[in-house]
Amino acid sequence: MIINQIYSIDSCDDVELNIKRGSKLEFRLTYDDSKEIEAIVCIIPGGAEDMNNYIYVDDYLARNYNVAIININYHCIGNRPHLGSSFYLDDIDKIILDTSLKTINLNHINVFDINSYENLNNAFIRIDQEIQK
Secondary structure, three states: OEEEEEEEEOOOOEOOOOEOOOOOEEEEEEEEOOOOOOEEEEEOOOOOOOHHHHHHHHHHHHHHOOEEEEEEEOOOOOOOHHHOOOOOOOHHHHHHHHHHHHHOOOOOOOHHHOOOHHHHHHHHHHHHHHHHO
16 A cells, blocks of 8 residues: 655754754655565655655655655755745856856847846746747
């Protein structure tokens, strides 16, 4: 039978992102208790995702392979605007973005005027629209 259990454990602060952890680290463990586990698969969601986006992947892997899946709800926690992150894009970031856009002939987007999360999001939408043309 497929087992899905969510655990919360004490964790440490994220030194790299300078984030103080005030909450427990949460992860889901999924496995088929009728199988001998031969491997552990660890999934760390990214790109503003969380572990719930992978519940079907976890289930599929547990049903079709002799694996236990650990899906961690941690990656970039607090690094989203609705969770309290702040916008930061320095001159080096802007130069990298500007150079990348020029490489694909998108010279008309001025990245040096980007000074807020909303400006950045709108620039990415314009870039996406240009690429789709």
